[in-house]
Amino acid sequence: MENKTATKYEFWDMFRFTKDGKPKSSVLVNSFSLSLAVLIVTGLAYWFLIDVIEGIVVDRGCPIWLANTLESLVPALIATGLFLSLTFLFKNKAYVFYAYLWNLFYAILFIGAVLLFVDEADRGFLLRLSLMIIPAPLLLGLVGSFLLGIFLPNRKRRIT
DSSP states (O other): OOOHHHOOOOOOOHTSBBSSSSSHHHHHHHHHHHHHHHHHHHHHHHHHHHHHHHHHHHHTTOHHHHHHHHHHHHHHHHHHHHHHGGGGGOOSSTHHHHHHHHHHHHHHHHHHHHHHHHHOOOOOOOOHHHHHHHHHHHHHHHHHHHHHHSSSGGGGGGGO
């Protein structure tokens, strides 16, 4: 018979601290914290820039598809560029990549929650809004941080 209590806290042990006061898994803790910062900064970029971009694009009489594309990409490029520049500050080049993996996990949870718990009348709107806001920063961040993690000169802790 297996000892179930020995493995009961195995997963959560990586969030605990050693006797020296350091986290047992610094990559996990740092990437999780960075993922929350990515969410906040990306959300703020969309919050402040969408109306500005719409005002500029609508005043010029641009088509709706162009306005939607610019409203999706410009805040994503700005927020992602900021966090990709952090790759140069960390010894472990994988922190930013792992932060975007956390955000992929959050996006999957969010889409699942919308599909399961939101009524049909509001589901379409939330899914369209999610399609406009989630993929651009997520794909730019994942691909950009992966490539930076591979090709930066200090390859001591690269991604692969």
